[in-house]
Amino acid sequence: MLQFGQHRSDISTTTSGEHDLKLNYPRWASLSALSLALLGLGIVSHASAAVTAIKAARMLDVRSGNTIEAAVILIDGERITAAGSKLAIPAGAQVIDLGDKTVLPGLIDMHTHLTGDPADLGYSVIAKSVPRITLTGAKNARLTLQAGFTSVRDVGADAYADIGLRDAINAGDVPGPRIAASGPPMGITGGHCDDTMHAPEFKSVALGVADGVEEALKVTRRNIKYGADVIKICATGGVLSFGDDPRTSQYTLEELKAIISDAHRLGRKVAAHAHGGDGIRLAVLAGVDSIEHGSYIDDEGIKLMKEHKTWLVPTVYLGDWLIANAEAIKLPAPLLAKAKVVLPTARQNIARAIKAGVPIAFGTDAAVYPHGLNGREFAVLVKLGMTPLQAIRTATVNASELLGWTDRVGSIEAGKFADIIAVDGDPLKDVSTLERVQWVMKGGAVVK
Structure with a gap:
C-alpha cells in the first residue's frame, strides 16, 4: 500500500482551462499509479489521464546544440509526443510550468557501481553481505536518479545484485534510473576483477573469474543466463586492487576474442576495464565496444579506437575526490600509492584522446566517490578540452548510442521516454549547473 503521509513531495501543476491543482505523492510513484489509486477512491476524473505539457x-536540443526558447514538451504516458517552441497545448492537459529553467534530456552515466560505496574500497567490504550491498544499491539508485541521471550502465556487482536492483526498479518496487546491468565482472585469477583482499586460506575467488577460452565462454553465458544486459571484462590491472599493475594486460587476445564474439552473438555489448x-x-582488436578508464592510452590506442569506432569512457573526476578523502575512507596505503600515480597521468592522456577525436561516452565510476555527485564529471571534461556542449553530448546522445538505446533515451524527441531534467541558468555557459539539477522526470513521472 502507498503511504501518502510518508515521503511526500509537492508538485504544482495546472490543468489547462481549470484551477490550480496540487498533487502530493511519493517521489517514486508515477502519475498513472497515483491516478489508479485515487480512481479506486472515486476522486479522479477522466481528465487525470490527459496529456502532460x-x-x-x-530547452537544449543536444543534437543541434541549439537552445529552443519558450519550450513546450508534450507527453502521453511514458513517452514524448512532441517538443518545440510555443507548441499548442491540448485542452485538458496537465501543465507543469518550470518557469525560467532550462530543460535537457535525462542524463546517462555509463560507468557506475550502484551496490558499492567509497568505504568499500578498504577492508570493510569483506564484512558486507549480498543483502547488505543490495540495499546499498537501492539507496544509491535513488541518489543517482535525484541527481538527474535517469539511465545508467552498472558495470560490476557481486552476486548479480545489480540485476536484482534493475528488476526491482523496473517493477516499481524502488526508485532509481533505468539500468543496463552486467552482473559479476569477468577477469583472470588474481586480476583486478578477482577478490584480492582475503587471505589465501579463505580460498576466496570472485564469481566472475574465468581463465582460458573454455572458462571464459562458460562465464559469459552464465552471466547472460542470469540477466546481464552487458558483459564487463577486466583487460588490465587496476588501481583499487592489490598485487597488479594498471599498465599490464591480463586477458590474452584469444580469451578476449572468445568473450566478445560470444557476447555479440548473444546480443550483448562488452565493456573493458x-x-x-x-x-x-x-x-x-578483439572487437570490444568500449574502453573504461583508458588512463595510459597511447598514440597506438588512440589510432586503433578511432579506426574501430570504439568508445572511450573516461572516469576522471574521481581522482579529485579519492585522493582528498583517502584517509577518511581508510583507503589501504598500496592502493593510495597507485592512485597518486595513475589518476593524474590519466588526465593528461584523456586530454590527448579528446583532442584527437576518440569517441567519448560519459562515465564516473561512482562508488569510488559518493553516488549523486556524478554531475561533477562534466566540469573536468571541459577542463580537459571539451566544450560544454560536447561534454553534455557524452551523457546524452553518445551514451544512448553506446547503450544501444537511441530509440528510448538521450534526447527530447517524439517517441523517446519522457526522461527530462531541469536546471537553473544555461549549461552551455556554465556546465557546472548540471551538478545542481533542480527537477527530474523519468518516464513521464516527476521524481524530484
Whole structure:
C-alpha cells in the first residue's frame, strides 16, 4: 500500500482551462499509479489521464546544440509526443510550468557501481553481505536518479545484485534510473576483477573469474543466463586492487576474442576495464565496444579506437575526490600509492584522446566517490578540452548510442521516454549547473 503521509513531495501543476491543482505523492510513484489509486477512491476524473505539457524558458536540443526558447514538451504516458517552441497545448492537459529553467534530456552515466560505496574500497567490504550491498544499491539508485541521471550502465556487482536492483526498479518496487546491468565482472585469477583482499586460506575467488577460452565462454553465458544486459571484462590491472599493475594486460587476445564474439552473438555489448596501452590495444582488436578508464592510452590506442569506432569512457573526476578523502575512507596505503600515480597521468592522456577525436561516452565510476555527485564529471571534461556542449553530448546522445538505446533515451524527441531534467541558468555557459539539477522526470513521472 502507498503511504501518502510518508515521503511526500509537492508538485504544482495546472490543468489547462481549470484551477490550480496540487498533487502530493511519493517521489517514486508515477502519475498513472497515483491516478489508479485515487480512481479506486472515486476522486479522479477522466481528465487525470490527459496529456502532460511541460513549459520552460529554454530547452537544449543536444543534437543541434541549439537552445529552443519558450519550450513546450508534450507527453502521453511514458513517452514524448512532441517538443518545440510555443507548441499548442491540448485542452485538458496537465501543465507543469518550470518557469525560467532550462530543460535537457535525462542524463546517462555509463560507468557506475550502484551496490558499492567509497568505504568499500578498504577492508570493510569483506564484512558486507549480498543483502547488505543490495540495499546499498537501492539507496544509491535513488541518489543517482535525484541527481538527474535517469539511465545508467552498472558495470560490476557481486552476486548479480545489480540485476536484482534493475528488476526491482523496473517493477516499481524502488526508485532509481533505468539500468543496463552486467552482473559479476569477468577477469583472470588474481586480476583486478578477482577478490584480492582475503587471505589465501579463505580460498576466496570472485564469481566472475574465468581463465582460458573454455572458462571464459562458460562465464559469459552464465552471466547472460542470469540477466546481464552487458558483459564487463577486466583487460588490465587496476588501481583499487592489490598485487597488479594498471599498465599490464591480463586477458590474452584469444580469451578476449572468445568473450566478445560470444557476447555479440548473444546480443550483448562488452565493456573493458583497461588502463594500460597493451590491454587497450588487445581489447580493441578483439572487437570490444568500449574502453573504461583508458588512463595510459597511447598514440597506438588512440589510432586503433578511432579506426574501430570504439568508445572511450573516461572516469576522471574521481581522482579529485579519492585522493582528498583517502584517509577518511581508510583507503589501504598500496592502493593510495597507485592512485597518486595513475589518476593524474590519466588526465593528461584523456586530454590527448579528446583532442584527437576518440569517441567519448560519459562515465564516473561512482562508488569510488559518493553516488549523486556524478554531475561533477562534466566540469573536468571541459577542463580537459571539451566544450560544454560536447561534454553534455557524452551523457546524452553518445551514451544512448553506446547503450544501444537511441530509440528510448538521450534526447527530447517524439517517441523517446519522457526522461527530462531541469536546471537553473544555461549549461552551455556554465556546465557546472548540471551538478545542481533542480527537477527530474523519468518516464513521464516527476521524481524530484
